Amino acid sequence: MSTRDVRVLEGPEKLRMLLERGNGELAAFLREQHPVDLADMVEELPDDLLVAVFERLGPEQSALVLGELDREARARIVRLLGKERVGDIVEAMDTDDAADLLGELSPEQAGQILGELQAEEAAEVRELLHYEPDTAGGIMTTEYVAVNQGMTAQEAIEHLRQRAPDAETVYYVYVVDDDEHLLGVLSLRDLIVAPPETPLKHIMRTKVVSVFHDQDQEEVARIVSRYDLLAVPVIDHQRRLLGVVTVDDVIDVLEEEATEDALRAAAVSPGEEGGDLRGGVWRLARPRLPWLLALLFMEFLAGSVIDRFRGGFDGVTLALLSVFIPIMAGEAGNGATQALAVVVRGLATGEIAEREVLAVVWREARVGLLAGLITGVVLFGVTTLWKGDLRLGLVVGLALALNLPVAKMLGGLFPIVIHRLGIDPAVASGPFITTVTDFTSMLTYFTVAALLLTQLG
Structure with missing residues (x-):
């Protein structure tokens, strides 16, 4: 293939x-790629070419690409590159990444790579x-900018110049005391527009939205x-x-939680997104079988x-x-699933408070009554027009x-009950609630049929 042909690829x-x-354009091509696009390109490469790519990428670009790959691809790269090369890449990554x-690695592998990092x-x-x-601690980064409450605006800016290159984000500057207790927060704009000698305590906002390290x-x-x-x-709690x-x-958390909830709502175990077409059938079927067997019974x-009831009818x-x-x-089943989706979303977003439980169930019951x-x-x-039978039409309509x-009401009540028990309401899956309503609908249907057909027959 000619050089011109390569360019059109x-x-x-x-x-x-x-x-x-081994074209000389390779280095330039790699530099031009966004890490997300490059991650998509390298995932399907054979081992030798995958190693060749990472040998030509610097630690910083390798770190960005590695962060965009899925778990299996990262494990594969760690195995192929060896602990020294991976150590260089990990050292270039943000601490949370x-x-x-x-x-994701075995304790032995993780220990070997940690041994390659600076102390x-x-x-x-x-x-x-x-x-x-x-938890919040599990997804946080320790690369942030904090300044002491005793500093002035000018001193804080000088400190920021020194710390900013190592920080993951500098949009917010946090104010702490000598014991690292969080006292306030500043924006870059606050620092820039303040007179240089202004004490930080005069310009910081003391009402800081924060989370504890053990929050979900x-x-x-x-x-x-x-x-x-x-x-x-x-x-921390101090x-x-x-x-x-x-x-x-x-954003990664929201995607992960949304995927997990969607899979659970379909009675599928998280981790079965189906992206790996080479996965074994038994590996995919095994976690689904308990659900299917339980629903079968x-x-x-x-x-x-x-x-x-069948003995009561001709x-x-x-x-x-x-x-x-x-x-x-x-x-x-459709009605219950609609209510389920509304309530699960309300619980997930915090729109449904504990004191509103009865109101929510009553609202769904009224919606069902009107729709019914x-x-x-x-x-x-x-039914009356189709079968020409007024009694049958009355039975099925009622x-x-x-x-x-x-x-x-069941679709609205079930996720609230299990939420009260401390269980993720997403496990109130569509198949489960549909199975429950199969029972209740048949009980109602044949009870009404037995009563009306007996009375009118």
Whole structure:
């Protein structure tokens, strides 16, 4: 392929061609790439070409690319590059990203790489590794700017010039006392416009939004979103400043939590996003089987309801009633899932407070009652015209009118109950609540049919 042909290639194809040819354009091509794009390009490279890419990248660019790769790709690169090269890359990473990477490795591997770091850097990473990964401490960085309350604006600016190159973010400057207790916060604008000799205590804001090191990462993300922050300080329970959580880490948390909730809502275990098409079938099926088996036995309850009532109807009537079983079960399941989605989101965003529990359940019941009346009337009319049977139309219409408020109430109540028990409401999955409403809808449907057909028959 000619040099001109190489130029028309894009992305992974061009990178592979330049690597195989050892073309002089390779270094320039790598420098021009955004870390996210370069991460996408290198993931599918064979081992030899992958090593060749990282041999040509500096530690800083390697650190950025490594931070954009998934867990399996990072583990592969660590294995291929060796502890010395990985140590250089980790040393160039932000401390929170370095801790995340080492936390994914075996203790032996992590210890070897820590041994390659400078003592101060290694100590900071070890400190972060002590925190639970899904907490504020687990996602914070210790690379921030703090100034002493006794400084003036000019002294703070001079301190900022010295510290800024090592900080992950300098949008906020935190004010602490001699014992590192968080006292206030300043913006860069506050420092720049203040007269040079102004004491910081006269210009700092003392009401600082902060989080504790053991707060759940989802709560941290909610606070950053609520107050539109670029970073939030992390403190211990004595209000000593430990680090900051930056908005880029919050975005990662939101994506992770949203993915996890979506998978759980479908009764699928987190970690089964399906991006790896080469994964074994058994590996994917195994975590799903417990859910499927549990739901299978729960569905027997709905079947037992039908079996319990079938002796009370003749064959023709039972056949007619069976035609509308999918409608009863489907509408109830859909109604419950709608309520479930609304309530789970409200709990996740903090829009539903503890004192509002009964109001929420009552609201969903009223929504279900209104929806049930309308859909019940429609079903009554359609069934009567379709089958020419007023009694059958009355049975299915009334059953649906009763089923929807019950389903809506269950869909609203269930996540609230398990939230009260300290369980993530996302585990109130759609398949689970649908299975529950299959039982309640069949019980309601055949009870109404038995009562009305007996009375009117």
